Amino acid sequence: MTLLPAASAYAREVDWLLVSLLGISLLVLALVLGLMAVYVVRYRYDSGLDRGALATKTWRIEVAWTAATLLGFFGLFIWGANLFVRMYQPKSDPLTINVIAKQWMWKIEYPGGQREINALHIPTDRDVQLLLTSEDVIHDFGVPAFRVKRDVLPGRYEALWLRSDRPGTYHLFCDQFCGTDHASMVGTVTVMSGPDYQKWLESNGASVGLVVEGHTLFIKYGCGGCHQNGLSGGGGTVRAPSLNGLYNSPVPLSDGSTVIADDRYIHDSILYPQQQIVASYAPVMPSFNGVISEEELVKIIAYVKSLAPRVAEASTP
Numbered sequence: 261m262t263l264l265p266a267a268s269a270y271a272r273e274v275d276w277l278l279v280s281l282l283g284i285s286l287l288v289l290a291l292v293l294g295l296m297a298v299y300v301v302r303y304r305y306d307s308g309l310d311r312g313a314l315a316t317k318t319w320r321i322e323v324a325w326t327a328a329t330l331l332g333f334f335g336l337f338i339w340g341a342n343l344f345v346r347m348y349q350p351k352s353d354p355l356t357i358n359v360i361a362k363q364w365m366w367k368i369e370y371p372g373g374q375r376e377i378n379a380l381h382i383p384t385d386r387d388v389q390l391l392l393t394s395e396d397v398i399h400d401f402g403v404p405a406f407r408v409k410r411d412v413l414p415g416r417y418e419a420l421w422l423r424s425d426r427p428g429t430y431h432l433f434c435d436q437f438c439g440t441d442h443a444s445m446v447g448t449v450t451v452m453s454g455p456d457y458q459k460w461l462e463s464n465g466a467s468v469g470l471v472v473e474g475h476t477l478f479i480k481y482g483c484g485g486c487h488q489n490g491l492s493g494g495g496g497t498v499r500a501p502s503l504n505g506l507y508n509s510p511v512p513l514s515d516g517s518t519v520i521a522d523d524r525y526i527h528d529s530i531l532y533p534q535q536q537i538v539a540s541y542a543p544v545m546p547s548f549n550g551v552i553s554e555e556e557l558v559k560i561i562a563y564v565k566s567l568a569p570r571v572a573e574a575s576t577p
């Protein structure tokens with residue numbers, strides 16, 4: 261298991277699962293082939309054994325053998341399914357980093373406004389949520405040292421979770437053939453201890469954060485003309501839902517269902533506003549698909565997330 265570095269506890273568990281699966285499979289194989297070999301020799305043509313008396317059939321061995329293999333492999337299945345769910349399920353209070361793929365590079369955007377190409381830096385012992393999206397075709401974000409990968413789809417947000425306890429630099433690959441230079445769409449994931457990470461963030465300090473850039477775009481695209489928001493408190497001639505405190509709150513839809521306004525919901529509402537209409541509002545919002553780039557969306561979403569919760573409004577008489 262030292263062939264490939266394992267940068268997370270999950271990665272080491274994946275290795276144990278693989279070794280167990282391999283071990284049990286070899287055991288079954290050895291038993292079946294071993295018995296075959298024994299019988300081939302023992303009952304060979306000139307062995308002189310008495311073949312007259314038929315053996316009496318016993319169900320004990322049959323049942324024990326079937327039950328043992330069933331339990332063994334079913335146990336591995338449950339372990340694997342459980343591990344998969346634990347690796348990919350959302351964690352609380354993550355550090356969220358945006359990853360935008362395009363032919364043929366990875367663009368990384370940090371909450372503080374720092375950005376990199378083909379390099380990702382994360383701190384140790386912290387749940388990191390990568391929000392992946394693509395500007396063109398399907399790519400796949402794969403980090404072997406974490407034993408994880410995720411398809412990166414145009415126009416959609418996919419989440420990938422990382423948590424490392426081992427500082428170091430690991431390979432990052434594109435795992436989906438995406439065109440001529442697919443093979444060069446590689447990079448590094450660098451894991452640093454908490455203090456080192458802070459220093460790194462500061463030495464790569466951005467001039468302005470994502471939120472400020474997002475607010476500039478919010479004005480540029482005229483979003484505030486319809487949507488009330490924390491800074492302008494605007495609202496115009498068209499009645500549109502307020503964005504204050506929207507992030508992570510439940511949104512009632514016109515079809516009677518309710519969704520949580522997470523990154524994906526905000527992203528999709530901007531690109532495909534007709535898909536999920538907020539209850540009691542007219543479907544008048546135009547689509548910004550092809551107008552706003554994925555990089556700009558990251559900033560606008562950061563701005564929407566920053567808007568103050570509704571509590572302040574509600575307390576006003």
Ligand code: CUA
Pocket residue numbers: 361364398399400434435436437438439442443445
């Ligand atoms: Cu991107 Cu292969």
